[in-house]
Amino acid sequence: EAQVTQNPRYLITVTGKKLTVTCSQNMNHEYMSWYRQDPGLGLRQIYYSMNVEVTDKGDVPEGYKVSRKEKRNFPLILESPSPNQTSLYFCASSFGDRGRDGYTFGSGTRLTVV
Amino acid sequence: GNSVTQMEGPVTLSEEAFLTINCTYTATGYPSLFWYVQYPGEGLQLLLKATKADDKGSNKGFEATYRKETTSFHLEKGSVQVSDSAVYFCALVATSGSRLTFGEGTQLTVNP
Numbered sequence: 294e295a296q297v298t299q300n301p302r303y304l305i306t307v308t309g310k311k312l313t314v315t316c317s318q319n320m321n322h323e324y325m326s327w328y329r330q331d332p333g334l335g336l337r338q339i340y341y342s343m344n345v346e347v348t349d350k351g352d353v354p355e356g357y358k359v360s361r362k363e364k365r366n367f368p369l370i371l372e373s374p375s376p377n378q379t380s381l382y383f384c385a386s387s388f389g390d391r392g393r394d395g396y397t398f399g400s401g402t403r404l405t406v407v
Numbered sequence: 408g409n410s411v412t413q414m415e416g417p418v419t420l421s422e423e424a425f426l427t428i429n430c431t432y433t434a435t436g437y438p439s440l441f442w443y444v445q446y447p448g449e450g451l452q453l454l455l456k457a458t459k460a461d462d463k464g465s466n467k468g469f470e471a472t473y474r475k476e477t478t479s480f481h482l483e484k485g486s487v488q489v490s491d492s493a494v495y496f497c498a499l500v501a502t503s504g505s506r507l508t509f510g511e512g513t514q515l516t517v518n519p
Contacts, residue, residue: 393458
């Protein structure tokens with residue numbers, strides 16, 4: 294089944310403890326992206342990647358890192374999480390044409406930083 | 408910059424009622440337009456899309472037409488069901504690609 298897989302689905306952590314949220318897609322998509330969803334603020338892009346070793350900042354990149362060493366994987370790294378990064382995170386991928394055909398989303402990761 | 412504006416919610420309807428959720432956008436050129444749906448506790452699913460002016464996207468009884476002249480992409484369904492209760496997001500990808508820009512989302516509740 295074609296899908297975007299995120300792990301974990303739920304995560305509670307403490308301030309300052311480094312964490313990684315993994316994202317993998319099995320559709321050979323070139324474009325991948327991370328979003329966070331917050332009440333009243335909607336969905337905002339954190340980082341995106343147009344291909345292996347090509348990444349760029351989205352609207353709210355502060356406090357996050359990403360890497361794209363393989364086409365299928367696009368992990369989101371929080372080096373020193375803070376409570377304001379408590380949110381619902383989504384990974385998404387798209388085949389070609391720079392996302393204009395639409396993105397496939399993962400099921401989400403609900404992160405709580407205490 | 409690019410932006411998407413959706414009608415304010417939430418929207419509450421009775422089963423079999425007609426649904427319209429308004430969406431207008433601001434973008435240069437010819438963006439691709441999308442409707443995504445988010446069911447409780449789940450991720451976003453692509454509901455329908457249109458990539459050029461006058462295209463009509465349709466899926467599961469939902470329709471939306473890309474209107475360049477009014478910069479709109481309103482979502483409609485002739486007869487809603489309880490199972491349609493969800494949050495609906497209008498979104499675009501600009502001509503230059505690749506970022507999805509979302510509207511605020513509209514919560515739809517359908518009562519039996």
